[in-house]
Amino acid sequence: MDLFKMFSKSDNSKDIAKERLKLVLVHDRANVSPQFLEMIKGEILRVISDYMEIDEAGLEIKLTRTKRDVDDTSVPALVANIPIRKMKDNGKF
Amino acid sequence: MGEVIVITSGKGGVGKTTTTANIGAGLSLEGKSIVVVDADIGLRNLDVVMGLENRIVYDLVDVVEGVCRLRQALIKDKRYNNLYLLPAAQTKDKNAVSPQQMQELTVELAKEFDYVIVDCPAGIEQGFKNAIAGASKAIVVTTPEVSAVRDADRIIGLLEANGLKNPQLIINRLRVDMVKRGDMMNIDDMIDILAIELIGVVPDDEHIVVSTNRGEPAVSNNESIAGQAYRNIVKRILGEDVPFMDLETDQGFITKLAKMFGFVKKR
Numbered sequence A: 001m002d003l004f005k006m007f008s009k010s011d012n013s014k015d016i017a018k019e020r021l022k023l024v025l026v027h028d029r030a031n032v033s034p035q036f037l038e039m040i041k042g043e044i045l046r047v048i049s050d051y052m053e054i055d056e057a058g059l060e061i062k063l064t065r066t067k068r069d070v071d072d073t074s075v076p077a078l079v080a081n082i083p084i085r086k087m088k089d090n091g092k093f
Numbered sequence B: 001m002g003e004v005i006v007i008t009s010g011k012g013g014v015g016k017t018t019t020t021a022n023i024g025a026g027l028s029l030e031g032k033s034i035v036v037v038d039a040d041i042g043l044r045n046l047d048v049v050m051g052l053e054n055r056i057v058y059d060l061v062d063v064v065e066g067v068c069r070l071r072q073a074l075i076k077d078k079r080y081n082n083l084y085l086l087p088a089a090q091t092k093d094k095n096a097v098s099p100q101q102m103q104e105l106t107v108e109l110a111k112e113f114d115y116v117i118v119d120c121p122a123g124i125e126q127g128f129k130n131a132i133a134g135a136s137k138a139i140v141v142t143t144p145e146v147s148a149v150r151d152a153d154r155i156i157g158l159l160e161a162n163g164l165k166n167p168q169l170i171i172n173r174l175r176v177d178m179v180k181r182g183d184m185m186n187i188d189d190m191i192d193i194l195a196i197e198l199i200g201v202v203p204d205d206e207h208i209v210v211s212t213n214r215g216e217p218a219v220s221n222n223e224s225i226a227g228q229a230y231r232n233i234v235k236r237i238l239g240e241d242v243p244f245m246d247l248e249t250d251q252g253f254i255t256k257l258a259k260m261f262g263f264v265k266k267r
């Protein structure tokens, strides 16, 4: 699933511009490099794979923006899409 | 002491020099004394935009290097009261001046003038650092395009990191027809993204090209919508509360904007 499509509701080119800008600015402002995201991805993978089997090829992790529930202001959000192949036995108690 | 305002943008070609010339001339029409400073060393432009290119003898670098006195380098715009230009050097590069020297220079100028308006070069390197060195206020110019807004955001961050809090925004070259079609970001979109105070919106206007051809700032042209936009900006700089249009809905806002600029006939 393309996150970009998920977050934009319109086909107007200005809405596309706005969404693209918002995403690129999250990276610019936080000064987060793709390498840094790769690092986080590796760590998350390491923790989660103790409990479940993951489809690593389908794993996607992105910095984006989301509206905060309490007051609707937009805040940066780390969104991870982690497809699970199957749960590992030791994950069940 | 006068106020030192830097006009900056990050991205090149979005209208800094045009804005500097028009704000300078507009403030003069409001009875203030102004010096506009071309800090774009090596790419001098403010002189031609203002139509003063034939009168340059000394420049900013000459002043800094002590070749001439500050007064000698100032060119008076005879069409206006109390409007002066301090031109950039054309044959030197940006490293000919340091931020420290620029700061001292603007302090001297602020003793003599109500406003010192500094035209900043594009980029975030030495020229930018020089231009902001003596400023107490910054105006960021952008166009409604992805790359210009991205660079504006970066500049806003750098300004704030350098102690220039609360920069204000000018959106230049807005095309109401494209905004209406949904093919150009509108004012709300841009404020939403950049999250700074708006001080003006200048429509894309052929008069700007014509007035630049002639070397006569559009702000004194009553026919020009961009000129009207600059007159409003000048009033806001002076602290007047020139009403902004109702920002409630896109449609309502844009229609009102279009009406204000005369694109839509009032019934």
Ligand SMILES: Nc1ncnc2c1ncn2[C@@H]1O[C@H](COP(=O)(O)OP(=O)(O)OP(=O)(O)O)[C@@H](O)[C@H]1O
Pocket (backbone or CB within 6 Å): B009, B011, B012, B013, B014, B015, B016, B017, B018, B019, B040, B045, B120, B121, B122, B172, B173, B174, B202, B203, B204, B205, B206, B208, B209, B212, B226
């Ligand atoms: N509102 C406008 N409507 C139409 N044309 C405009 C407008 N504003 C600026 N322009 C044109 O855009 C071009 C660039 O403007 P200007 O030189 O002021 O930009 P700048 O930001 O100073 O550029 P640089 O980064 O090279 O110094 C000029 O040709 C100018 O006439």
Ligand SMILES: [Mg+2]
Pocket (backbone or CB within 6 Å): B016, B017, B018, B040, B045, B119, B120, B121
């Ligand atoms: Mg310029």
